[in-house]
Amino acid sequence: MNQSHFFSNAENSIIHFLLENPDDLKNATTKDLAAKTFTSPSTIVRLAQKLGFQGYNDFKIEFLAAVQQTDSPLVSIDANFPFKKTDGITEISSNLSQLFVDAVKETNSLVDEDTYGQAIDLLDQATFIDIYGVGSNQHLAYNFTLDMRRINKEVTTSTSQQEQLIKAATSNKDRAALIISYTGETKDILEICQLLKVSETPMVCISSVGNNSISDLCDITLNIVTWEKMFSKISTFSSSVSTLLVLDILYAGLFARNYDKNKERLLQVKANTTGFRSKIQPLIEDV
16 A cells, blocks of 8 residues: 555545554444544545455455554464465475464464353353354354263254354344354345344354454454455465364363363263274273
8 A cells, every 4th residue: 555646635544544553443434434534434445445355344354464464473474375385295384383373372362351251151041052154164163063062052053044044033032143254244144143133142253353243243252363364365274273262262161160060971972972992992092
């Protein structure tokens, strides 16, 4: 954003403001940003589109990702392109391992004990927990679902958008919804959240840093690392690791509420479902 001659005076004032105050974008709507830059929401949208984005929210995610990766002392590997075409397996393995370590440390730095305590209370009090997400987010939640069922907590997931819509429309305040959305702007999930709001279903959201449309509808938001761009990346390496850690923290927190009882139940479930283990395979025997 250094070609000032390409932008109008109003657009340049927005650019200069963001470069000098990048953190102000985290929770800002177009209306908020317009007030701070003495411009208009429509000017901000036009600027985002001139920069190649579909709209303000896409621009916001990319900008915050770039700022967070630049400013964070924990980031040593590019989250979007963590290896080069000339790298061998050793370099790829080393870079990905470091990126995962960075993502775990950054996620841990975002953990607020009170917020997580409230989220765990909400999930613990629910009769059922329904997970909503699209694409790989549903797959990330699969192991969380199995873990929760082993401690007698009923959790449901679905990869069908229609099934998720029906589930949201027929939900109630005795259930809890766990929403996973990196951008917080996924159209299908936003529609689901609006239905859940109408049904008064408590919602916990796992999403990127900063306000977004989905987190605004949820009761509690748990942040994940926001280092990845919307499209210019190899994969969701860092956000996937971050999401998995958040889910593991929630499971561990719920497990700890009734530690002895859950431990006994978990061991019993594993004993009933694992079957006979031969002593010829000592590494998989319980110790």
